[in-house]
Amino acid sequence: MIPEELKFTTKEFPKQEIKSIVLVTGNLPSQVRFGLRIQEQFPERVASWIMFVNKKSRRTDSVSRWIKFKHFVKFPIRNFKTIRKLGFKRFLFGLYFEWFRKDLLNYGDNFVSNQVSFLKEEMSDMNQMKYCEPYKVKWANFADPCFEKLMTAPPYFLCSFGGPLIPQRILSAVPCAINQHAGFSPTYKGSYTIEWAIYKREFNRIGTTVHLMDSSADGGPILRRSHPYLHPTFNHYEAVIATEILGTELMIDCLNEISENESIRVYHQDVLYSRTFTSDEYTDEIKDQVIKTVRNGWLKKEIRRHKIF
Amino acid sequence: MEKAWYIINYHDVNWEEPMALKVGGTVPPNFFADHLQYLCQKGELVSIEEGERRVIEGNLNKPLFSIWFDDGLKGVLKYAAPILKKYNLKAAISINSDFYNHNQLGWIFKLSYLRSTDYFKSFRSFLRKKGWSSNDTMLSFVVDNFSIEIVKYIDTLYAKIPEHVRSFHLQHLFCSVSELKELQDRGWLIANHSKSHFPVIEETAFHLIKEEFMKCEIDMLANGLNSGIDYLVIPFDRVGERVADYENLIRRMFPEKKLILVGQTGNSAENILRNVYYRISAPWGWSSDFDLILH
Numbered sequence: 001m002i003p004e005e006l007k008f009t010t011k012e013f014p015k016q017e018i019k020s021i022v023l024v025t026g027n028l029p030s031q032v033r034f035g036l037r038i039q040e041q042f043p044e045r046v047a048s049w050i051m052f053v054n055k056k057s058r059r060t061d062s063v064s065r066w067i068k069f070k071h072f073v074k075f076p077i078r079n080f081k082t083i084r085k086l087g088f089k090r091f092l093f094g095l096y097f098e099w100f101r102k103d104l105l106n107y108g109d110n111f112v113s114n115q116v117s118f119l120k121e122e123m124s125d126m127n128q129m130k131y132c133e134p135y136k137v138k139w140a141n142f143a144d145p146c147f148e149k150l151m152t153a154p155p156y157f158l159c160s161f162g163g164p165l166i167p168q169r170i171l172s173a174v175p176c177a178i179n180q181h182a183g184f185s186p187t188y189k190g191s192y193t194i195e196w197a198i199y200k201r202e203f204n205r206i207g208t209t210v211h212l213m214d215s216s217a218d219g220g221p222i223l224r225r226s227h228p229y230l231h232p233t234f235n236h237y238e239a240v241i242a243t244e245i246l247g248t249e250l251m252i253d254c255l256n257e258i259s260e261n262e263s264i265r266v267y268h269q270d271v272l273y274s275r276t277f278t279s280d281e282y283t284d285e286i287k288d289q290v291i292k293t294v295r296n297g298w299l300k301k302e303i304r305r306h307k308i309f
Numbered sequence: 310m311e312k313a314w315y316i317i318n319y320h321d322v323n324w325e326e327p328m329a330l331k332v333g334g335t336v337p338p339n340f341f342a343d344h345l346q347y348l349c350q351k352g353e354l355v356s357i358e359e360g361e362r363r364v365i366e367g368n369l370n371k372p373l374f375s376i377w378f379d380d381g382l383k384g385v386l387k388y389a390a391p392i393l394k395k396y397n398l399k400a401a402i403s404i405n406s407d408f409y410n411h412n413q414l415g416w417i418f419k420l421s422y423l424r425s426t427d428y429f430k431s432f433r434s435f436l437r438k439k440g441w442s443s444n445d446t447m448l449s450f451v452v453d454n455f456s457i458e459i460v461k462y463i464d465t466l467y468a469k470i471p472e473h474v475r476s477f478h479l480q481h482l483f484c485s486v487s488e489l490k491e492l493q494d495r496g497w498l499i500a501n502h503s504k505s506h507f508p509v510i511e512e513t514a515f516h517l518i519k520e521e522f523m524k525c526e527i528d529m530l531a532n533g534l535n536s537g538i539d540y541l542v543i544p545f546d547r548v549g550e551r552v553a554d555y556e557n558l559i560r561r562m563f564p565e566k567k568l569i570l571v572g573q574t575g576n577s578a579e580n581i582l583r584n585v586y587y588r589i590s591a592p593w594g595w596s597s598d599f600d601l602i603l604h
Contacts, residue, residue, distance in 0.1 A: 001327045001481075004474045121342060125395075204328050229326040229337045231594055242337070246324040253481075265473070306331060308446060 001226040003185075003209075006267035011212070011221070013262045014175050019156035020047040021255070022174075025134070026162030027053045030244040033119050034161045034180070034251075035134060036126035041252050044131065047155050050146055051134035052163045118241050140164040150174075157258075159251060160213065161244075168215040176258060177213040178223065180247035182240060185209040185225065186274035189218035192282040194240045195290045203302040206230070206239055208247035210254055212266060217276055221266035224250040232300040236290055239299065310351060310603055313575025314360040314373040317348070318588040322392075323384030329425040330482070332417050334379075336593055338388040345396060347596030348374040351603070356399040357498050357537075364581050372575070372603075376400040377588055379502060379542065381409050381484045386492060394495075402492060403502035403542035403569070406528035408483040414475070415506045416460045418482065419467040420451070428466045435462055452545055455513040460505075486532045498537035500569065501525050508545035510559075515552045519562050540586075542569040556585060573602070 023038060023046060025031040031051075039046050076083060137144045150158075151173045158177040160166065171177045183193025184207035197205040207227045212220040228242040258264050293299070320334030322341045336344070348354055352372030355363065360375045362368075376393065378385045381404035393400055407413050414422075423429045424447075433441075439459075441450045451459060467475070484492070493499050503509060504525045509518035522541055529538060541563060548571060552558065559568055572587025580587065592598030 001325070001329070002474070002477055004471070008473070118339065122339065207328075226325050227328045229324055229335055231337075231340075233594065242324065249324050306328070307333060 001224065002265070003222050003225045003267045006186075006222065006270065008265050008267045010263055011266045013156075013258055013264075015262055016156055016175070019045065019259050021045050021157040021159055022047055022150060022155040023049040023132075024158065024160040024163040024166065025049070025051055027051050027134075027136075028162060029119050029123070030241055030248075031162040032134075033123055033126070033245070034159075034248045035132075036123060036130055037248050038159060038252065038255075039132055040126050040129050042255065043129075046132045048146070048150075049132050049134045050150075050163075051136050052139050052141075053136050054139050118238060119245075142167055142170070157255060158213070159255070161247070161251075165215065165217060166213065171213055171215065178251060178254060179211055179213045179218065179220070180244075180251045181209045181211065181218045182243045182247055183207070183209060183218065185211065185218055185222055186269040186271075188277065189274060190277035191217075191279040193277060194243055195236065195282065195287070196277050198236055198239070198290050198293055198299065199286055201293070201298065203299075203306065206243065208243045208250065210247060210250045211269075219269065219274075219276075221268050223254045223264055223266060225267075226250060230299075230303050232303045234299065234303075236294045236299065310372050311575055312369045312372055313577055314355075314364045314369070314375065314581075315352075315575045315603065316357070316360070316375045316377050316569075316586060316588040317344070317591050318571070319376065319378050319385075319389070319591045320380055321382040321384045322378075322389035323382070324388070325384075329422045330418055330478070332421045334593075335384070336591060338392060340593075340595060341389060342392050343596045344591060344599065345376075345392065345398075347599055349396070351599075354396050354398050356496070357401050360576070361581060364576055364578050367578065377542075377569075378402040379544075380405065380415070380506070381489065381502075383482060383484050383488070386484050386488050390492065390495070399496040399498070401498035401500055401537060401540070402484075402489070403500040403537075403540070404484075404489060404525075404529070404534070405502050405506050405544075406504045406525040408506075409486055409489055410528065411479040411483065411485065413464075414467070414478050414482065416463050417448070417506065418478070419463050420448070422470070422478070423463065423466055426470070428469060432462065432466060435459075452508050452511070452547070453513070453550075455508050455511065460507075486534070489534055490532075493534060493536045498540065499529070499534045500537035500540035500542050501529060502542045503544050504528075506544045508547075508550075510543045510546055510551045510555055512550075512552055515555075515558075518559070522563065539566055540569055541566045543571075546571040548572070556583075560584075 021038065021042060023035050025035050035049050135146055137146065147170060151170060154173040156175055158174040161180040183189060184205040188197055188205055194206055207225060209222055210224040211218065211222045214220040226246060228246040230239055230242060254264065319336060322338055323335050324337055326335045352374055355373045355375055357375050360373050363373060378400060381402055385402055408415055423432055436450065439454055489499055501522055503521040505521060507514045507517055507521060509515060509521050526538060529535060567584045567586060569586045569588060571590065573589050574587050576587055589602055592602055
């Protein structure tokens, strides 16, 4: 779908017979899936794949020990009736530690394992069709020689998902630089935008955007924006994964359209109604609230409510 | 599970479910792949033709499953077809001539879109005069009280949406004629789902049934989409709301055609020989939900 409320123009791209693609991603499973899926859809057109590694992310980090300690203390109070029923000793020696391990030690830690289990089947098939191996680069190291090579022999498309902000000197060398953002631009740009939409309880802002890149975070004109399919059993990690997968599919639509027509309608973001969230703003307390919101069933209820027509 | 031939009915297979076009029936590709794996374990996946043949021959040593898609949505070609290709399975897809010709969006899609705009308040006022209250589900009220007047009012409101939005919907939601031909060339059955997707088996719109299916058939033949022209797939089939004696009435209008209904049951030789086929709506969750449906 498209951002209907934004003003649009048509952007033309240079005519070129061979439209090669360079991918720039991070190394999370959904970003690896992005690289594999583009290769599957565009055989022999992906010239190279630059993968940034060693990024620290609050999605994969644990919550702080202080928050875990608070939960550890509140845990018996919240589960008092169950303890009374089972008996304190049994609770203390057996089930408590079992619950503690599952419920608390892994609290907020299972983003990557959620991605792996969600994407496992699909990626094992796509791996077989892979023809371009990722070239690994340290996070935000734009001094790596691969970028000089990119600027001297630029591809037609530079497709990005999950990498750092790409400097303007690199973007200017490429006719068409597109980014996939797991968030509903322009209202939710930057980092952890799905989590922010859940925190603010804006269900209709859980979405994905594909846009042309400029040097700002998620700031360029929008090409596509839509909402993913969500199931009531999804936790917030799965909502993020579903959004990321949809973004990849919308990116493929855009690549097909630009390859065919050498032009595309672009929707201009209104700075007045934009908001860019930085990663510093997404604190452990916010993360804790997001997890609690989903555990309390808000996401499930909203998904069910929106399905009733 | 009974050894019968089960036709599993889907609408769209897609990662996307836009807020503004939420009509239900979407299943994401990973769930769809999970469903097929489950069905393979429980029985055998077969095409529609093979299912018919084996049921009539009585060759059922295990449950048979076939896949059927309604409305001709693009996600079927984009996501479902590659997954089905891995199983070497040819499915069926039923289409509406208004949709695949990109003439206009289906009235239910227009209504779903209007929900996300302020034009919806006009529609609510319009429906209130017809007896709707906010306790009723909008869609079931509209289908219960279906009329061309309601469809025309929806069209009037939808026409106020900017042209670039309307054309985007048309281009991106439904398979085009060339895409349907591609599926037909792969051996898929392309069936008749009526021209405009009205609830033609209910009292409110039964008088339109002949015109709706005839117009769609003429258009399908003109476009060379004839592999499943003998199958009439009833839109909005609600089991308890069909007109009395619908089977005989429809058979008189379309004597050689095969009637495809919602039945939530498997098919046996008895109903196949009567030219009536029953389909089961696919679950919208993981394959574990199939246990409730198929048993």
